[in-house]
Amino acid sequence: MPPLLDVQNLQTHFGTIDGVVRAVEGVSFHINAGETVGVVGESGCGKSVTAMSILRLIQTPPGKILFQGRDLLELSEPEMQAIRGKDISMIFQEPMTSLNPVLTVGRQIGETVVLHEGLSAREAEQRAVEMLTLVGIPAPGRRVREYPHQLSGGMRQRVMIAMALACSPQLLVADEPTTALDVTIQAQILELMRDLKTRVGAAIMLITHDLGVVAEMAQRVIVMYAGRKVEEGTVEEIFLNPLHPYTRGLMGAMPKLGSSLHETGRTKLTEIQGQVPSLRKPIIGCAFASRCPGVTDVCRKIAPAIEQKAPAHWVACHYAERAMAAA
């Protein structure tokens, strides 16, 4: 069966006054129906740009984005509008600013079903109440008539989730859905997303800084660096046997064999020495070369291709074999 989403060689560049920013440089990946895929990487590596390219919230980049077999990059704007919020929906990082301050919560949730399912305003409000109940907001009948400023950050993110799931999408793109929230609320929101995923059956593209979140939520992981995919694999492969020096750097220390995923879980991305290369110039050789502890002349000259190293494990490093032998 073909994957639900198949991104092929996505290249999102921005023309700015001081040159072209190569935010996403030839990224390919896929997401199967019902699957949760984690996307991790440092700030500025192109996670959000990839997500927004899929929904075409930024100008159409070259490449292919096949969704249920259709190339989203070739659709007209009205066709794309019919897909946004219905088949693919998105949750944003900032719950405090992502809701419209002058429209009621009910209106904002209901708008999706009015647009995509042709419900009347009254039916839409009904649905909004149902959705608020589903995401665990108390007194939903009263809350639908309230405005975002009357809700806490955690509640607003629940509203965002309610809005995103109102039309039961096939794919939910969640861009750091819990980063702005405090820890207890984070756990609640993740719990909610996992719970809803089993009910609605949506696939999730989960963008995060938090490796713990990936370990808890995802089946597969994509590691991005400087606009490129550097490693991809199942959660077990990536956590127990990371092959790319960048991925290892992210984890701070190699997890010991046999340790449970949950022990490695709560580790945030640790700082890696050195600077991310500028995206304004083409990068020659491996993008990670300038920060890699095991860098050689080959790395500085030739960009490594992404290769399959295990049944469910791909990596772009000239010395992946060395890492495998060491493990």
Add this chain to the structure above:
Amino acid sequence: MLAYTVRRVIATIPVMLIVALFVFSLLYIAPGDPAAIIAGDQATPDDVERIRASLGLDRPFLIRFTEWLFRVMQGDLGVSIFTNLPVSHMIKQRLEPTYSLMLLTLIIALTFAIPMGVLAAWKQGTWIDRLVMVFAVLGFSVPVFVVGYVLAYTFALQLDWFPVQGYTPIGTSFTGWLSNLMLPAVALGGAFIALIARITRATMLEVLSQDYVRTAKAKGVGQGAILFVHALKNAAVPIITIIGIGFAGLIGGAVVTESVFAIPGVGRLVVDAILRRDYPVIQGVVLMFSFTYVIVNLIVDLLYTVFDPRIRY
């Protein structure tokens, strides 16, 4: 909401008092001795003194102000020095043309300026945007009387689409009313349209870069609804604020426009009164315009809460 309204209404009272004090002092600030002017060139100093006494000009300021204020609050604005008619009566007769002109100008300005500003912001940097901005600069810099004469010459004299001047009461004929006021309202509206279009564009530009606009787009909301529902409602507060402030310019412009198009309104009345130093009339009209301005801004204050739920009652 009711408490808020009451509080806003009460807050206008000190403003009105200060306005009244200013209007009353006009007589003392302005150059020339009204008693001497009324008396005319041939008058003896005795005559002037007599007139001064009859006007009450010889009594203490504060006493006269208090007396005057009480009369004003009862709707008595005094008697015109020239026509000997009650000022309130003279103003009342001329309110309809003036308010009609302002209302029509406001309607025309809003229907054009807001879509123009929204369009310019949406198409930022394109020729549409530049066209709107050029118009905004022109509308701002060309005086009302120039626009007025050009419009009257082109559309009334040459093309004969509208009457050159005059006024038809709305009760007599709606179409007559409209065709009489169309050119004056367009002339008067130019600067107002420019002002509102500019502020709409600037505010919309800021709103369109907000996260919630991206959220709306990600939900599948169409461009029109994004602009006119999601964004414009957020831009409403600065826009109605500028409408309130710009209303002062509209009042000044109405006086000029009424002269250009010979509309028998309050503006004409006050121009004549100024030429004759008819102080009671001047005071009455200034008071009436100030009152209108305060009421418009009260309405603006109340509208804030309609557009932005975050503004506390």
